[in-house]
Amino acid sequence: MSEQTPRRASGGRKTDRKGPTKGERTRATILDAATELFSRSGFHAVSLRDIAAHAGLTHAGLLHHFPGKEDVLIKVLGRRDRADAALLWAPDAGERPEALLDAIVRIVHRNMATPGMVGLYVKISGEAADPEHPAHDYFVQRYRVLREALTRAFADLFARPDPPLHHDAGIVAGQFLALMDGLQTQWLLEPEAVDMHASVVAFLRQLGLTLELSAEPAPPTPATSEPSSPVPPAKEPHDTDRP
Amino acid sequence: MSEQTPRRASGGRKTDRKGPTKGERTRATILDAATELFSRSGFHAVSLRDIAAHAGLTHAGLLHHFPGKEDVLIKVLGRRDRADAALLWAPDAGERPEALLDAIVRIVHRNMATPGMVGLYVKISGEAADPEHPAHDYFVQRYRVLREALTRAFADLFARPDPPLHHDAGIVAGQFLALMDGLQTQWLLEPEAVDMHASVVAFLRQLGLTLELSAEPAPPTPATSEPSSPVPPAKEPHDTDRP
DNA sequence: GTCTATAGAAAGATAGAC
DNA sequence: GTCTATCTTTCTATAGAC
Incomplete structure (x- = not known):
């Protein structure tokens, strides 16, 4: 039954509304595999062969879809950050700054x-400190965007209480990102030794902020193995493609 | 004339007071080179040939002094941590818990x-999250020791003011280490974007602690290139040697 | 779109001369 | 203590068949 490519009816598939191409599905599978392996061992320690094998093809087949190893990495990172952005600036977040705190605690649980x-x-943010690293610019940009967004949100939050809190929103934004990253490092090394939720909540309390969600909001994803990706393959906002 | 071992007068050079052997000097040079290269590019991305060339010998020559690449890494880490330990628990630190804050701010400047x-x-703490990584156990142990020491110090500090501060010293210890690590990640990516000194001081203030050294204490090491090592080659306290 | 086959470079490590 | 030479493995990437 070689009923291959069953449904490519309406020609060039430009405005086709039906599901992803086989190529697109393969690319997604490759990115899933790369995500898992990079996650486990970093960038340099993982070979294209590893990724390809894990995705169910050969490394040559993989290179048909991506020009090189670095491109795979950039795509993996982009996919995750689009997911985080969707969580952080969800439509309902609108103008309520404390919605950001909600979202942040949600992200802690997702993590x-x-x-x-x-x-x-x-791993990659560590490696990327090297200006030669393929993801260097990516991470510089990432932290810039996150710091700016958090600075605005914290400034709003600090102005709200009576009396207002006197913190430097810019400093706190950097502190907060640093706290999350650093906690993750310790948590990965020894999960039982660090309570990320408690530490983040305590930090916000130390600032004088009051949270309504202090009680354990029970993470919606208790899975222990990666659920592929929370975001469907979508158009890249910041493109790093080379034709 | 098989009059070898020319100047080993007093036996096996055990209580010999004169300077380091040639071998010891070579090993120190190798560790300096490895430190610099691992610092720039991480563990996996650096080869023994790179290190050897930078130290002025061949990779085979290097392997005469170290059994393998992993051993070089462990020795590099050990040397630095012994230096930090000397700073953190200096003799004058005795029983004054605020001496620890002094030392911490000094370490921020040294960093x-x-x-x-x-x-x-x-870079290495990122890679070491992988349980297979040669430095995994090392980092688990390192964070354990640091968290415990900081927990004791913070507990003392919180008990001191009138009225005492009500923070969980264990949580704060983890937060503090996380803050330092995370700030460094951002600072390496974009040094102008993060003020590590201001962020750390602000954190201690957010806790309600008062510092006498708030004003810039002028770091004693304004150098921009690594000064080899602040600690002389000494006997390893936690030995990972294999004969 | 995926494969086999292979080129070409570089890795960690060892053997033995000097 | 350091070298040259070499082994063995593994890597990224390309060429071309199917």
Whole structure:
């Protein structure tokens, strides 16, 4: 029954509304595999052969879809950050700054359910300190965007209480990101030794902020193995493609 | 004339008071080179040939002094941590818990003067999350020791003010280490974007602690290139040697 | 779109001369 | 203590058949 490529009816598939191409599905599978392996062992320690084997093809087949190893990495990172952005600036977040705190605590829980992805960011952001690293610019940009967004949100939050809190929102934004990253490093090394949720909540309390969600909101994803990706393959916002 | 071992007068050079052997000097040079290269590019991305060339010998020559690449890494890490330990628990630190805050701020400044070593720890601690990584156990142990020491110190500090502060010293210890690590990650990516000194001081203030040294204490090491090592080659306290 | 086959470079490690 | 030479493995990437 060689009923291959069953449904490519309407020609060039440009405005086709039906599901992903086989190529797109393969690329997604490759990115899933790369995500898992990079997460486990970093960038340099993982070979294209490893990724390809894990995705069910050969390394030559993989290179048909991606020009090189670095491109795979950039795509993996982009996919995850699009997911985080969707969580952080969800439509309902609108103008309520405390919605950001909600979202952040949600992300902490999501992270605790996906140690592999956490490991990926810890490892790659470490490697990326080298200006020669393929993901260097990516991470510089990433932290810039996150710091700016958090600075605005914290500034709003500090202005709200009576009396207002006197913190430097910019400093706190950097502190907060640093806290999350650093906690993850310790948590990956020894999960029982660090309570990421308690530490983050305590930090916000130390600032004088009051949280309504202090009680354990029960993470929606108690899975221990990576659920592929929370985001469907979508158009890249910041493109690093080379034709 | 098989009059070998020319000057080993007093037996096996055990209580010999004169300077380091040639071999010891070579090993120190190798560790300096490895430190610099691991700092710049991490563990996996650096080859023994790179290190050897940088130290002025061949990779075979290097392997005469170290059994393998992993051993070089462990020795590099051990040397730095012995230096930090000397700073953190200096003799004068005795029983004054605020001496620890002094020492911590000093370490922040030392770090800002040695971005290479900071990069080493950021990179290797990221890679070491993998239980297979040669430095995994080392880092687990390292964070355990640091958290315990900081927990005791913070507990003392919180009990001191009138009225005492009500923080969980264990949580704060983890937060503090996380803050330092995370700030370094951002600082390495974009040094102008993060003020490590201000962020750390602000954190201690957010806790309600008052510092006498708030004003810039002028780091004693304004150097930009690594000064080899602040600690002379000494007997390893935690030995990982294999004969 | 995926494969086999292979090129070409570089890795960690060892043997033995000097 | 350091070298040259070499072994063995593994890597990224390319060429071309199917």
